[in-house]
Amino acid sequence: MGDFDQDTLVAMLADTSEAPGAVAAVQYHGLVSLLDGLPPTVSDIAELSGLSPDEVEDGTRALIDAGRIELDGDRVVGVGGLTLNTTGHALSLPNAQMHTWCALDAVGIPAALGLTATVETRCPHCGARIVVHVADGGATAAGPVTLFCPTGPCDNVRTDFCSAANLFCSPIHVSDWRAEHPSRSGEDLDLAATVDLGHAMWGRYQHARDEAETSG
Numbered sequence: 001m002g003d004f005d006q007d008t009l010v011a012m013l014a015d016t017s018e019a020p021g022a023v024a025a026v027q028y029h030g031l032v033s034l035l036d037g038l039p040p041t042v043s044d045i046a047e048l049s050g051l052s053p054d055e056v057e058d059g060t061r062a063l064i065d066a067g068r069i070e071l072d073g074d075r076v077v078g079v080g081g082l083t084l085n086t087t088g089h090a091l092s093l094p095n096a097q098m099h100t101w102c103a104l105d106a107v108g109i110p111a112a113l114g115l116t117a118t119v120e121t122r123c124p125h126c127g128a129r130i131v132v133h134v135a136d137g138g139a140t141a142a143g144p145v146t147l148f149c150p151t152g153p154c155d156n157v158r159t160d161f162c163s164a165a166n167l168f169c170s171p172i173h174v175s176d177w178r179a180e181h182p183s184r185s186g187e188d189l190d191l192a193a194t195v196d197l198g199h200a201m202w203g204r205y206q207h208a209r210d211e212a213e214t215s216g
């Protein structure tokens, strides 16, 4: 991975430790509810988190400004990378067909949460169909699939990061794509490195889920 700074990227995209409690609560309860197939409302999240509806509203507004949430009316339909809307990255879970904002989300979320999943996407350079199988916290694919992981400025996660965080059929096609998009800065990550980054970004959700299950 060269001098790729995983910690900085995780802090930029995922770390809510310095964010108000409401932002973290909307992200966590939103994502877990979506995985259960239930797009939650603000009042659902208030009930789940114990925060007031006003606090949850404030957290939701902050996430809208940062491009980290999708709403349909008063329901959260996309958050933390997972979405009920159709995108170029399909995520098949045992009980649900979902999509994600980018290829890192599609591989990283099920890997970090220990879910069995199939990811389908397309190489942005040649259009080849790419299938990744996720199980037991790891991922496999038929060829040398490679993630272009953007490292440029990120004011809005969905437009600045997710729009270019794609899986390619090979490192060669990442290089070819880079030559055509010289303004994009980023790192090439092989599938194992993509999975590692996913664990670093979403592992805290698995931890929180384990604790919730332990405490009943």
Ligand SMILES: [Zn+2]
Binding pocket: 123, 124, 125, 126, 127, 128, 168, 169, 170, 173
């Ligand atoms: Zn390709």
